Amino acid sequence: MESELQVLWAAIVAYVLSGVIAIFGVALGRHRERIVLGLMALGLVLQTLSLGMRWSRVGHGPFITLFEILSSNVWSLMLVFALAYWRIPKLRPSAAVVMPIMFVMMGWLMLAHPGEGHFPPTYRTPWLFIHIGMAKVFLGVTLVALGIAGVVLMRRFGIGLTRFAGLPDDRRLDELAYRFMALGLVFDTLMLITGAIWAQDAWGRYWAWDPLETWSFITWLLLAIAIHLRLTFRPQPVRNAWMIVAVFVLAFLTFFGVPFVSESPHKGAV
């Protein structure tokens, strides 16, 4: 376990360095985007190695303990953001919004106990990977949307007006954020469907109003409301940005709050 934790620490250091350089790059107007991207990629490679070492040692994927769930989500969120950072250069300054959120998650990960958990027999199904994969993509694209929304909101409050001046105007950013939210809706829908299929196979019911199912459904509904609000009232980008913040906060609480607050997030998940 020692070596996999050391590799994880190295990955975290690479992520933190990339975040710090990205934030200072935005603040000081000195863009080191290739270095930031390189460090993100390095962090991803190292964390993939660490996750692989743990998977090989404990015999199952990172799906059980708080440590594993945080670690796999740091990995997936960084992967989605790094891809967006790489492919859509215009949203790169949003790293100044996204990376502090990632720092919080990494700090939480470092505090979590890296011990092992029991892997229930009902988790031995391909649906687990599909369901969790969809969930991770959903949260990842919502995080990218949040980064864009954060830039819009910071501009609204007069923060970093000059630093974010190189970015497209709020309308264009709003359009870009909407695209990520739309992607989020697709993957959130897929997550709910695959989760229901898994639940039917594993526990003999596709829906049981358990805490995680219910809060996931509420998140999906809020996302649908946010998209319909945008279509109905054509609100100002700032209002859309607040909706994105609300969706992300709810999704975050559903992912990382409910499973660790409720004694039985999924009914029958033993």
Add this chain to the structure above:
Amino acid sequence: MSAFPGIEAGGVEPPALLRLLRAAASLKCTLALLALLLPAIVLAYNFEQWRSWPLAVPLAGLSLNLIASVATNPAFRRQSGLLVFHLSLCGLLALVAVGRLTYLRGTLELTEGATFEGQLNTVDAGPYHAGSLDRVRFINGGFRIDYDPGLFRGATRNTVRWLDEDGGWRESVVGDQYPLTTRGYRFYTSYNKGFAPTFEFTGSNGQTELGSVHLPSYPLHELRQAREWQLPGTDRTIWIMLDFDEVILDPETSSQFRMPADYRVIVREGEHRSILAPGQTATFPEGTLRLVGLRSWMGYNVFYDWTLPWLAAAGALAALSLGTHFWQKFMNKPWDS
């Protein structure tokens, strides 16, 4: 000003029905109904008795809103991906509603070697359930369950022989996410299982009956392996306890559920107490009870909902059509433009 009531100057006012449809089709209406669904979900989550009409009202409203949109909004009809997505959601709702009317959920316990003949211990069924549970037959052929250190349950492998719809017997291994599926019913193994002392009771009339006593779930109730049992065909209730010294499931190491090699069954009735080994008997005024042996029993959850494959198809169609809609919408303009 119009010279004719109902007709506006500069154009013909649409008929009242069309006006009503357009109002019902509005996106504001959609938003209001979606917002109404939020407290309905919170209610459904917290109170089981509020899982029908508080949800049905906004969902029915959303369905009507969609139908009205399809009828009155040509732009909506032209966006085939979006249209199919919303119609798929409507289909999902309809299927869930039909499923609630025709479903069956229940539990049963079956001794190793015994045949299921359609009787459930608990049943919860929709008012129009019309399955053929009475024709389902399967035999519990025993199970294997591994335990990790700490008494964490591993995979359940339950061998069952079951009668297929052509009248032939088949054998399968079921457990966890692999239910026995026959005649639309799904039989899932559960964590509820344990030991079943099996007796032969010979009444004073000479008739012999075989019966098993399902002791409380093991290892969940490891220290309460006892229960009362009414002797077959009599009013006499006796108390039965399984006694063994060996450790079946060791919390310190990996182990497997199995029968104890050396055990006794204590039978008590009032002041009388007998300790039976396999083959030994206890006598009562109504007859003689002989301990045949020890078997296992398995608790099954039963689920029937013929809409399941259609729900999966509607869900897949919804996700696919939504993805297609956004793909078509976004592909014309680069993301980094």
